[in-house]
Amino acid sequence: MKRVVLSFGLFLLTSLGFAQEDSYQLSTHILDISEGAPAANVAIKLEKRK
Numbered sequence: 345m346k347r348v349v350l351s352f353g354l355f356l357l358t359s360l361g362f363a364q365e366d367s368y369q370l371s372t373h374i375l376d377i378s379e380g381a382p383a384a385n386v387a388i389k390l391e392k393r394k
Contacts, residue, residue, distance in 0.1 A: 348376055348383050 352374050370390070376383040 345376075345383075347378075348374055348386065351375075351377075352386070352388075 352372070355372075372388060374383040374386050375381070
């Protein structure tokens with residue numbers, strides 16, 4: 345589970361450059377690499393930066 349959260353965090357960091365556009369849309373897909381399937385019950389907190 346820790347790897348999943350770390351992978352998601354790295355994905356968000358790499359996406360910050362695109363987030364400056366007004367028309368940007370966010371989509372998340374979290375894969376549990378130990379199961380090879382979508383991860384379940386992962387809490388996500390989204391905040392808007394000014």
